[in-house]
Amino acid sequence: QARSDGNDFIVGPLTRQEVDVAASAWPGLPMLALNFLSAGRAAPSGMNQFALSPEDDAREIARRMLASGQKRGVALSPTGDWGTRVLAALTQELQAGGGVLLAQAVYDPAEHDYATPIRAVLGTDQSIARRQRLQALLGQRLEFEPRGRADLDFVFAPAQAGQARLLRPQLRFQYAGNAPVYATSDAYAANGGVANQDLDGLIIPAMPWVVPSSGAASAVRASVAAAAGDSSDWQSGLYAFGYDACQLAVAIAAAGSNVERVRVAGLTGDLRLGADGRVHREPAWARISRGGEPQLLGNPVMGSSGD
Secondary structure, eight states: OTTTTTOSOEEOOOSHHHHHHHHHTOOSSOEEESSOOOTTOOOOTTEEEOOOOHHHHHHHHHHHHHHTTOOEEEEEEESSHHHHHHHHHHHHHHHHTTOEEEEEEEEOTTOSOOHHHHHHHHTHHHHHHHHHHHHHHHTSOOOOOOOOOSOOSEEEOOOOHHHHHHHHHHHHHTTOTTSOEEOOGGGOOTTOGGGGGGGTTOEEEEOGGGSTTOTHHHHHHHHHHHHHTTOGGGTSHHHHHHHHHHHHHHHHHHHTTOGGGOEEEOSSSEEEEOTTSBEEEEOEEEEEOTTSOEEEOOSOOTTOSOO
């Protein structure tokens, strides 16, 4: 229908299943699909793919850890396919760079108390067990503060926003210590308000769109805010995604067959088109402040425990 209507470029579709179908019934027009094809599916020539992928977030996190000299850590991921895919992406990238996960555990995102899996990955359950044995031997109650493992360079705790606001304070309460805690960008919701204060200290690969003082993205945000007011429709990452899809479509059409020319300083990150037809996104980096706002981070420093 798009072709018969005289269009010469298609943007979309959005879901992975729809993108798979579009690849099978590709109309021969240049296309920017707004998701990645399923694993093992090859894109036809002229079909490009742009997605906000949590697996890409995880790979970027692993690269930043390695660049900071943070090679030994633990992972705490949610049950289900999303958590499995994200953990696999981080593990693969981390191990390729000489890093290692010392322990990993899963939590149920439907629950609110994550103490058991947190203690398991931090090693505080072993410390608690030692106290219980000593108390049994001595026959008296001991003053006690559990100790987590001292060999951690990082904690990886991917989560959706609601779970992240529960998980981050519990990690602190369970003696995660000074090890930096990383999560995917899903952990931060721009419309979270004061609840985002619970994310204090969390490091995320952020969209420039949500980070104050992030150059051109801040200027665009101010312009949109002036025009759209307090509506939440434009504040989410999906608005930035759509904005960047438009910029990419223009850049791809202008570049012709020279994919090296496709470079966009976008609201979701710095974007470039690879020879495989996938758009590669380099995010901004931010640490959530005590006030719940993401604060821009600089380049990693080798050996820095807190980035």
